[in-house]
Amino acid sequence: MPPMIALSEIRFTYNGQKHAVFENLSLDIPAGSVTAILGPNGAGKSTLLHLILGILSPASGRILLRQRSRQQYTRRELGRLIGLVAQDEAMPFNFTVLEYVLLGRAPYLPILQTPGPEDGQVAQRALTTVGMEAMAERSVQTLSGGERQLVTIARALAQQPRILLLDEPTSHLDLSNKGRVLQLMCQSADDGVTVVFTTHEPDLSAVADYLILMRQGQTLAAGPADAVFTSDNLSQTYGVPVAVAQVDGQRVVLTPTGPA
Amino acid sequence: MTIRYYRRVLWGLLILLLGLMGLAIFVGRYPAPIWMPLQTLLRDPLAQRLVLNLRLPRILAAVLLGMSLAAAGTALQMIFRNPLVEPGFLGVSQGAAFGAALSIVGLGASGLVTQAAAALCGCLGLGLSYALARRIRYGGWTLRLILAGIAVSALFSAGVGILKYVADPLTQLPELVFWMLGALWGVTWQETLSILPVTLAALAVLLLMRWRLNLLALDDATAFSLGTAPARERTVLLVAAVAATAAIVSVSGVVGWVGLIVPQIARSLLGADGQRALPGAVLMGGAFTLVCDTAARTALSSEIPLGILTSLIGALAFSILMVTPRQLAPWVSKR
Numbered sequence: 001m002p003p004m005i006a007l008s009e010i011r012f013t014y015n016g017q018k019h020a021v022f023e024n025l026s027l028d029i030p031a032g033s034v035t036a037i038l039g040p041n042g043a044g045k046s047t048l049l050h051l052i053l054g055i056l057s058p059a060s061g062r063i064l065l066r067q068r069s070r071q072q073y074t075r076r077e078l079g080r081l082i083g084l085v086a087q088d089e090a091m092p093f094n095f096t097v098l099e100y101v102l103l104g105r106a107p108y109l110p111i112l113q114t115p116g117p118e119d120g121q122v123a124q125r126a127l128t129t130v131g132m133e134a135m136a137e138r139s140v141q142t143l144s145g146g147e148r149q150l151v152t153i154a155r156a157l158a159q160q161p162r163i164l165l166l167d168e169p170t171s172h173l174d175l176s177n178k179g180r181v182l183q184l185m186c187q188s189a190d191d192g193v194t195v196v197f198t199t200h201e202p203d204l205s206a207v208a209d210y211l212i213l214m215r216q217g218q219t220l221a222a223g224p225a226d227a228v229f230t231s232d233n234l235s236q237t238y239g240v241p242v243a244v245a246q247v248d249g250q251r252v253v254l255t256p257t258g259p260a
Numbered sequence: 261m262t263i264r265y266y267r268r269v270l271w272g273l274l275i276l277l278l279g280l281m282g283l284a285i286f287v288g289r290y291p292a293p294i295w296m297p298l299q300t301l302l303r304d305p306l307a308q309r310l311v312l313n314l315r316l317p318r319i320l321a322a323v324l325l326g327m328s329l330a331a332a333g334t335a336l337q338m339i340f341r342n343p344l345v346e347p348g349f350l351g352v353s354q355g356a357a358f359g360a361a362l363s364i365v366g367l368g369a370s371g372l373v374t375q376a377a378a379a380l381c382g383c384l385g386l387g388l389s390y391a392l393a394r395r396i397r398y399g400g401w402t403l404r405l406i407l408a409g410i411a412v413s414a415l416f417s418a419g420v421g422i423l424k425y426v427a428d429p430l431t432q433l434p435e436l437v438f439w440m441l442g443a444l445w446g447v448t449w450q451e452t453l454s455i456l457p458v459t460l461a462a463l464a465v466l467l468l469m470r471w472r473l474n475l476l477a478l479d480d481a482t483a484f485s486l487g488t489a490p491a492r493e494r495t496v497l498l499v500a501a502v503a504a505t506a507a508i509v510s511v512s513g514v515v516g517w518v519g520l521i522v523p524q525i526a527r528s529l530l531g532a533d534g535q536r537a538l539p540g541a542v543l544m545g546g547a548f549t550l551v552c553d554t555a556a557r558t559a560l561s562s563e564i565p566l567g568i569l570t571s572l573i574g575a576l577a578f579s580i581l582m583v584t585p586r587q588l589a590p591w592v593s594k595r
Contacts, residue, residue: 016397055484079487086482092341093477093532106475107487114471114535159486 002067003028004163004194005052010061012051021047022217025061029196029210034189036205036225037198039214040238045198046087048214049165052196054078065163079107083156085149087167091140097151098136101126104158119158126157130184146177153184164188166197170204182207202234202242202253213237225251266536269529273543277323280547284319284554285311294558317452321444321511322553322566323546324452324459326518328508330545331466332501333519334526334538338473339494339501340402343527346519347505350405350498351412353516355385356509358416360439361423365432374439375451375510381416382506386498388412401480401491442515442567444553455507462504466538469497473534515549515567517574522548524581548573 010025021044029035037045050056051063054070063070065081073081083104091100104126105119115123127133130150135143140151149169156164166185170178185195186207197204205211211228213220215237221228229251234242243254286296290310300307332347340349347353359381363374393401393408420440427433438445475488476497483490509515526541552569 050481053481053485055481075489076487079485082485084482084485086479086485089479089482090341092343093338093527095474095532099474099531099533103474103478103486109471111472111493112468156485165485 001031003064004031004066005029005196006062006064006067007051008062008064010051010058010063012047012056012058012061014047020059020217022051022058025217025219027212027219027222029194029212031194032189032192033209034185034195034197034207035210035212036208037196037212037214038202038205038237039198039200041200042216043200043214044217045200045214046167049084049167049196049198052163053082053084053165076107079159081161082163082165083159083161085152085156085164085166085169087171089148089152091148094139094141096136097127097132097138097140097143098123100140100151101154101158104155107159122160123154123158126154127151129157129187130154131180145172146174146180149173149177149181150184153181157188161193163194163196166195168199169197170199170201178204202229202238205229206251215239266530270536270539270543273540273547277543277547277550280550280554281319281323284322284550285315287554287558288315289558289561313449317449318444318447318553318557319550321447321452321455321508322550324455325444325508325512325515325553326522326545326547326549327463327542328459328504328545329515329518329549330522330526330541331463331538332505333545334523334534334541335466335473335497335501336519337523338477338534339497340406341477342402342406343524344520345406346517347501348413348514348516348519350409350502351385351389351416352382352502352505353385353509353514354413354416354420355388356382356506357440357514358419358423359384360510360513361420361427361436364436364439365423365427368432372451379506379510382509383502385412385416386502438565439513440567441565442513442570443556443563443565444512445557445563447511451511455511458507459504462500462507463542465500466497466504467542469493470538471533471535473497473538477534513565513567516571517578518545518549518570521574521577521581525577528581 006028008026010022011020012022013020037048039045047056051058101123102115102119105115105122109115124133127136130153132147132150132154140148143151169181173181185197189195205225208225210223211225212222213228213233220237221233229244231242231244234244234253241256245252245254287294288296290296290307291300296307301311329347336345336347336349337343356378359377360374363377367373389405389408389412392412393404396404396407424433424436427436472493475483475486476490476494480490522545523541526544527537530536530540549570552573553566556564556566556569
């Protein structure tokens with residue numbers, strides 16, 4: 001099957017900086033799967049998501065989405081194709097949860113139109129999917145960190161995207177909320193959505209089908225998670241010795257902080 | 261918040277505004293302070309001319325002023341993701357003040373020339389803020405724009421200070437001070453009608469894009485992911501907000517606090533969704549400035565500058581809102 005997202009020979013430098021974040025970066029992300037982009041802080045994971053999203057453009061190289069060049073999509077088409085759950089999204093106004101989730105319908109609405117009853121139904125369904133339907137009338141500013149993340153995911157789901165990008169989706173969450181977010185990502189992939197998330201925690205990649213290991217703008221390894229998730233690869237990614245163990249069939253990472 | 265509640269509040273505000281406009285025709289200091297009986301209006305030709313030539317254009321200008329400032333304030337607060345922003349940001353108000361001062365002191369002009377200079381320099385203020393923000397090498401776009409606005413405003417107010425210092429204290433300074441305080445004294449049909457097209461067009465743009473404002477209140481990356489072109493749409497809304505402000509301020513002078521406080525109250529009553537808050541703010545703003553202006557021309561035998569009244573009431577209301585417990589004032593951001 002052709003990849004959902006294909007980057008080839010990407011070169012990218014932030015404005016006004018000499019040092020390139022990516023130099024000759026190429027990678028494929030398969031359709032309908034969960035892909036984790038794993039690496040230490042500053043590896044260029046978020047930049048990579050922003051390049052796929054299109055808010056950043058590479059200096060050279062090609063980005064294909066569904067085998068079409070990104071430039072061939074209009075802004076609204078891109079909005080229907082890719083949803084984003086950004087890291088730590090600011091919510092400066094007290095929208096209700098439902099009003100906030102309804103914003104996900106924007107790519108389907110002409111610029112002067114306001115959401116209609118059908119959009120409301122899609123938003124309600126998205127809230128049900130994340131289990132927040134009872135909170136529809138609550139203010140987003142009164143939500144806990146975990147609830148907020150679930151609502152943000154509901155907003156992205158209301159967008160009905162083919163690709164869902166999540167930037168460090170579990171970084172501030174407790175164990176139970178972490179579990180719910182990971183479960184939602186798997187569920188979306190089962191529904192045919194291509195899920196891509198970044199994380200600096202190797203343990204989270206347990207839910208991923210595919211794994212991309214990054215360090216300083218380079219992909220160190222990419223491929224099916226079972227093949228890539230090795231002690232050698234992880235040690236190289238993080239620059240410290242890392243051991244990989246299997247506990248109840250799940251991959252677990254051991255870091256060198258404990259007694260040897 | 262149900263649709264029914266929203267419709268009820270909006271209709272209530274509309275009826276209130278129209279009712280106040282009707283009442284304001286009869287309020288003033290002719291023939292006697294405060295109230296003019298209907299019989300006088302029907303029989304006295306002087307009263308008829310007064311209402312037709314003085315009170316009506318002024319009532320319309322006051323309503324337009326409040327509507328423009330409130331709409332611009334709501335839009336700017338959402339575009340800049342900051343509930344404490346008002347049209348005075350971005351160098352618009354200070355630029356307009358400088359333009360007016362320059363024409364009064366430098367050219368010895370008044371009336372239409374002063375208005376044109378104010379509108380021109382208001383836009384110049386925005387242009388300078390924008391150009392400076394593009395070159396600031398620090399922070400995100402919003403922060404850079406605000407920093408640039410502060411710097412440009414400070415430059416213009418320094419300029420105003422110099423012009424005040426050199427102004428003729430007997431002829432120019434009083435006019436200058438009166439303009440800085442903001443007033444609709446002596447507004448004519450010609451002035452009101454000359455700003456009407458720009459103001460209405462700008463208000464229409466803001467009202468039509470009111471749901472879109474919600475998207476622009478999100479982080480850039482998120483707004484982008486929802487299929488918007490954040491920079492382009494923000495610019496369109498910004499131009500509309502500034503055009504409305506510059507046009508009306510060129511007639512009224514600097515009237516503060518309306519653009520800050522009215523959107524806050526509208527949000528507390530109707531929720532943060534721009535789809536609801538903006539129409540509410542527009543109606544409330546019109547009613548607020550109309551009441552203030554009617555009081556300004558009625559309360560004392562000499563005119564009270566409108567800007568003093570709006571600042572007095574606005575600052576008091578703002579202080580009350582800010583010390584009200586969070587349950588009663590949920591629009592105050594937690595972050």
